[in-house]
Amino acid sequence: MQEKIKFMKAAIELAKENLKSKNGGPFGALVVKNGKIIGKGINQVVSHNDPTAHAEIIAIREACKYLEDYQLDDCEIYTSCEPCPMCLGAIYWARPKKIYFAASRNDAESAGFDDSHIYREIELPNGKRKIPAEQILEQEAIDVFTNWKKLIDKPEY
Amino acid sequence: MQEKIKFMKAAIELAKENLKSKNGGPFGALVVKNGKIIGKGINQVVSHNDPTAHAEIIAIREACKYLEDYQLDDCEIYTSCEPCPMCLGAIYWARPKKIYFAASRNDAESAGFDDSHIYREIELPNGKRKIPAEQILEQEAIDVFTNWKKLIDKPEY
Numbered sequence: 202m203q204e205k206i207k208f209m210k211a212a213i214e215l216a217k218e219n220l221k222s223k224n225g226g227p228f229g230a231l232v233v234k235n236g237k238i239i240g241k242g243i244n245q246v247v248s249h250n251d252p253t254a255h256a257e258i259i260a261i262r263e264a265c266k267y268l269e270d271y272q273l274d275d276c277e278i279y280t281s282c283e284p285c286p287m288c289l290g291a292i293y294w295a296r297p298k299k300i301y302f303a304a305s306r307n308d309a310e311s312a313g314f315d316d317s318h319i320y321r322e323i324e325l326p327n328g329k330r331k332i333p334a335e336q337i338l339e340q341e342a343i344d345v346f347t348n349w350k351k352l353i354d355k356p357e358y
Numbered sequence: 359m360q361e362k363i364k365f366m367k368a369a370i371e372l373a374k375e376n377l378k379s380k381n382g383g384p385f386g387a388l389v390v391k392n393g394k395i396i397g398k399g400i401n402q403v404v405s406h407n408d409p410t411a412h413a414e415i416i417a418i419r420e421a422c423k424y425l426e427d428y429q430l431d432d433c434e435i436y437t438s439c440e441p442c443p444m445c446l447g448a449i450y451w452a453r454p455k456k457i458y459f460a461a462s463r464n465d466a467e468s469a470g471f472d473d474s475h476i477y478r479e480i481e482l483p484n485g486k487r488k489i490p491a492e493q494i495l496e497q498e499a500i501d502v503f504t505n506w507k508k509l510i511d512k513p514e515y
Contacts, residue, residue: 205492205494206494206495209494209495209498210495210498213495213498213499213502216499216502217502217505220502220505220506220509223512223513224513225513225515226506226513226515227502227503227505227506246428246451246513246515247428247513247515248513249428250422250423250425250426250427250428251419251422251423251428252418252422252428252429252430252448252451252452252515253410253415253418253419253448253451253452258410261409261410262408262410265407265408265409266407266408268407269407270407271403271404271406271407271408271409272409273409281499281502282499283484283491283493285447285451286443286444286446286447286450286480287443287444287445287446287447287448287450287451288444288447289443289444289447289480290442290443290444290445290446290447290476290480291409291410291444292489293443293444293472293475293476293479293480293489294403294409294410294442294444294472294476295409295410296489297489298489299489299490299491299492300489300490300491300492301491301492301493301494302491302492302493302494303493303494303495303496303498303499304496304499304500304502304503305493305496308496308499308500308503309503311503312503312506312507313507313514315450315451318450319447319450319451320480322450323443323446323447323450323477323480323481324480324481327440332449332450332453332454332455332456332457333456333457334440334456334457334458334459335362335456335457335458335459336440336458336459336460336462337362337363337366337458337459337460338363338366338367338370338460339460339461339462339465341366341367341370341460342370342373342438342439342460342461342465343461343465345370345373345374345377345384345438345461346384346461346465346466346468346469348374348377348384349377349383349384349469350469350470352377355380356380356381356382356383356403356404356405357470358382358383358403358404358409
């Protein structure tokens with residue numbers, strides 16, 4: 202069996218287990234480096250009262266802890282469903298080399314999940330979204346960035 | 359002082375403190391419910407080796423823990439910078455009623471952060487992004503969703 206098929210089957214298996222345990226939605230994810238699983242995640246939104254506890258987020262956090270790094274250089278992410286915008290954002294910050302996914306955002310929508318809705322909302326300008334956003338005190342926050350830019354030995358990421 | 363100004367100043371103050379402590383980027387966020395702060399976050403990406411440890415994510419997780427819920431009904435989020443796609447996605451899953459932000463994604467870009475870049479990438483179709491994504495075994499994952507839909511008393515969110 203091709204390696205990518207093997208790992209995706211394992212990610213889908215995690216989703217199946219979560220279906221039984223009812224920790225949260227039926228989603229599973231893995232982070233793999235050099236053919237070795239270094240992070241595993243299942244959706245724990247409901248069991249942990251944590252809306253950020255998606256499978257990919259948990260797998261990324263576990264893999265980063267293992268690597269003692271905040272970057273997933275040369276890693277692959279296997280997820281049973283196309284990452285939602287939150288998880289895709291997390292993947293971009295973690296910078297793995299490739300994403301493998303099984304179900305699509307539309308398959309997730311058909312199963313009752315908001316992924317597609319959130320993709321549509323994120324592409325809208327701030328004033329047109331369902332959750333309103335108001336900008337205040339911009340200059341005070343810019344001043345913090347200005348001081349950040351002057352900082353020597355700052356933690357870049 | 360208007361309440362929204364008071365809370366935003368507090369969020370920016372967290373960002374300033376983080377500038378000194380070098381836990382991560384100069385970002386701070388608060389979750390407020392009925393005029394009370396119920397979650398606080400600073401960026402801890404570098405100090406915790408966690409690329410998901412943005413100020414908003416930490417504040418949301420803390421507020422949800424306090425409320426013992428995975429939803430932030432009737433809450434407001436104050437963040438020193440416009441949420442990145444990861445954090446905006448998390449906000450959509452948490453469903454607060456309003457977002458207040460200070461610096462913009464462009465201000466963040468000027469300070470060297472990838473927020474705008476990730477917004478541009480997320481809007482692209484899968485095949486056109488910098489991190490490649492490949493879909494495999496879709497039907498096996500759809501089968502899990504089909505079983506999910508049949509489930510009685512499932513944890514909806």
